[in-house]
Amino acid sequence: MSEITPQGDSPFIEGFTLSDVRLANGITLRVAMGGEGPPLLLLHGHPQNHLAWRKIAPQLAQKYRVILPDxxxxxxxxxxxxxxxxRPYSKRVMADDISLLIEALGWERVAFVGHDRGARVGHRLALDHPEKLSCCVFVDIAPTATMYALTDKTFATRYFWWFFLIQPYPLPETMIGHDPALFLRKHIDGQLKTPGATSDEIFNDYLRCYQNKAMIHAVCEDYRAAATIDLDDDAQDSDKRIESPLLLLWGEKGTVGQLYNVVDTWQDKAxxxxxxxxxxGHSPHEEVPELFLSQLQCFLDSVL
Incomplete structure (x- = not known):
């Protein structure tokens, strides 16, 4: 049985309330929600939390019931x-969480937007639970298997954490735990190409979470899964395609945009x-929110 426990108003996103939603699998997700209308679920990436959507969520809430899980x-x-x-941090299990969340909130289908890790969870959600999605938007990713298969020195240098975080426990956990603020700042500043896109207030909330040793370990497990069991799952489902309409948005100044023809990488996946x-750079919704919102709204208007 699912259970929804209110946690008060969001201190960062006007008009949104926080809830802890206990899913049928026993996992509790923190979720911010606001607005009324058709359901629109947005899923953040690493190293952020749901506050990554703060610049566009209030506008979207004028038309949709906006759901922002951690x-x-x-x-x-x-x-x-x-x-x-x-396996507990495989994209398959994380996608199961989101499927159960959709059910717990009383929806049959949602429009989905995912950034970074959230988009990788969305890819698996679209394959395992296609009936739950009316459309998908993936932000600044190429398929995981494609990115690993095309790894070269440039990619490994720019995305070093793909290879650092997957090292056996406790090496990356210990090194990050020595100075989480340094790692987090270097990561965000290296990925985002728009100065000031992450305010000190928001960075401090990201850091509040990142200072939790359990989160550091979970992040490493997320990436370890991506380099192992997620690749196995993708290989087994290589004949499956995303059936719902898919929009790809990416930063032309970021690694994904500079190293890949992004649309081409998804042609045989959807x-x-x-x-x-x-x-x-890597986070359009934080760096150029008005442009991002315009592209997103145009797509949603065309498919919903």
């Missing part, structure tokens, strides 16, 4: 133990693909 392991959501297979580069 991924398992991130923010104020549960951080369950993992195991040697990393049946209906379109995409657009935006003048920013």
């Amino acid at each position: 991924l398992r392991g991130y923010g104020d959501s549960d951080k369950p133990p993992s195991d040697e297979t990393h 049946r209906h693909v379109q995409g657009q580069a935006l003048p920013c």
Whole structure:
């Protein structure tokens, strides 16, 4: 049985309330919600939490019921133990969380937007629970298997954490835990190409979560899963396609935009693909929110 426990108003996103939603699998996710209308679920990436959507959520809430979860392991959501297979932090299990959340909130289908890790969870959600999604928007990613298969020195240098975080416990956990603020600042400043896109107030909330040793371990497990069991799951489902309309948005100044033809990387993963580069780095919704919102709204108007 699911259970929703109110946690008061969001201190950062006007008009949104916070709730802890206990899912049927026993996991509790922190969720911010606001607005009325068709459901629109937005899922953040690493190293952020649901506050990554703060600049666009109030505008979207004028038309949609906007749902902003923290991924398992991130923010104020549960951080369950993992195991040697990393299955508890596989995208399949994380996608199951989101499927159960949709049910717990009383919806049959949602429009989905995912950034970074959230988009990778969305990819798996679209394959395992296609009936739950009316459309998908993936922000600044190419498929995980594609990015690993095309790894070269440039990618490994720019995305070093893909190879650092997957090292066996406790090496990355210990090194990050020595100075979480340094790691977090270097990560965000390296990824985002728009100065000031993350205010000190928001950075401090990201850091509040990142200082939790359980989150540091969960993050490492997320990436360890991506380099192992997620690749196995993707290989087994190589014949499956995302059936719902898919919009790709990415930053032309970021690693993904500079190293890949983003739309081409998804052509054999989805049946209906379109995409657009935006003048920013890894986090368009934080760096160029008005442009991002315009592209997103145009897509949603065309498919819903």
